[in-house]
Amino acid sequence: MTVIVIPIMPIIDRLFSIQPLRKAIWKLWYPFLTRRLRKDDVLFLNYAFETEPPMVLQLSPEDELNRPSIQLYHHVATQAVLKGKKVLEVSCGHGGGASYLSRTLHPASYTGLDLNGTGVRFCQKRHARAGLTFLQGDAERLPFPSGAFGAVINVEASHCYPDFPQFLREVERVLQPGGTFLYADFRFRDGFDAWERDLADAPLSLFSQSDISADVLRGMDLNSARSLDLIHRTLPSFLQGLGRDFAGVEGSRLYEGLKSGEVSYRSFCFTKMS
Numbered sequence: 001m002t003v004i005v006i007p008i009m010p011i012i013d014r015l016f017s018i019q020p021l022r023k024a025i026w027k028l029w030y031p032f033l034t035r036r037l038r039k040d041d042v043l044f045l046n047y048a049f050e051t052e053p054p055m056v057l058q059l060s061p062e063d064e065l066n067r068p069s070i071q072l073y074h075h076v077a078t079q080a081v082l083k084g085k086k087v088l089e090v091s092c093g094h095g096g097g098a099s100y101l102s103r104t105l106h107p108a109s110y111t112g113l114d115l116n117g118t119g120v121r122f123c124q125k126r127h128a129r130a131g132l133t134f135l136q137g138d139a140e141r142l143p144f145p146s147g148a149f150g151a152v153i154n155v156e157a158s159h160c161y162p163d164f165p166q167f168l169r170e171v172e173r174v175l176q177p178g179g180t181f182l183y184a185d186f187r188f189r190d191g192f193d194a195w196e197r198d199l200a201d202a203p204l205s206l207f208s209q210s211d212i213s214a215d216v217l218r219g220m221d222l223n224s225a226r227s228l229d230l231i232h233r234t235l236p237s238f239l240q241g242l243g244r245d246f247a248g249v250e251g252s253r254l255y256e257g258l259k260s261g262e263v264s265y266r267s268f269c270f271t272k273m274s
């Protein structure tokens with residue numbers, strides 16, 4: 001029998017290099033993932049975070065399973081005070097971060113937005129609580145009036161946006177004067193210059209930034225066994241290589257890239273000038 005092996009990563013890389021296709025691919029991929037993962041109650045889609053020595057974060061028993069991914073949210077969101085603020089999270093995924101932050105940091109309200117309508121419907125059912133709302137929308141065209149929020153959060157999603165500067169302009173528009181933008185994501189080396197230039201040109205002032213690549217690598221190690229189990233159980237075999245790459249387990253391009261410096265994961269706090 002002849003086995004035809006399709007080299008899926010080069011095909012995907014080629015498709016991603018065609019800008020207009022990017023959003024269309026994510027629009028298909030994330031709802032597909034939600035349908036596969038919702039049975040397992042997967043609430044986070046990020047690479048996670050752990051410090052050395054380990055963070056000491058008191059969590060409820062229900063949150064313990066998601067500790068590594070919660071720690072990434074905690075790190076990003078506690079760069080500013082959210083208590084009493086109207087918070088928007090752009091690209092909330094399956095809402096685990098929105099639920100955790102709205103329960104523990106006491107914002108006045110918390111709105112989670114994502115392009116993935118299937119994910120948003122999952123969030124609406126799974127995280128029903130007062131003051132927490134979810135809606136479908138595009139990071140590059142935020143469906144809110146100017147000055148509607150005191151803080152905007154964005155975790156590990158901006159690499160998906162075809163027009164990152166347009167997203168930054170939208171963040172500035174929906175923030176109140178003095179509001180904060182709490183942000184974390186990664187880029188491959190060939191994207192470092194554009195990333196830094198776009199952030200420097202953004203209509204926001206940089207308050208602080210850090211390279212958290214080593215912390216994210218430790219987070220990936222903590223999540224690895226669970227990610228591999230999910231990949232084996234939920235993805236057809238021809239997509240498992242893609243799943244491992246996407247989940248960032250040891251040997252994946254992201255994991256090895258973070259180790260070698262080919263990938264950089266950074267967190268930032270910006271403010272909108274008053």
Ligand SMILES: C[S@@+](CC[C@H](N)C(=O)[O-])C[C@H]1O[C@@H](n2cnc3c(N)ncnc32)[C@H](O)[C@@H]1O
Binds near residue numbers: 030046095114115
């Ligand atoms: C890696 S996941 C991270 C999700 C979540 N922040 C977390 O940490 O669990 C990236 C998310 O970005 C969303 N996304 C991609 N493109 C988007 C866009 N143009 N507008 C809004 N969300 C988008 C995806 O649907 C997905 O939920």
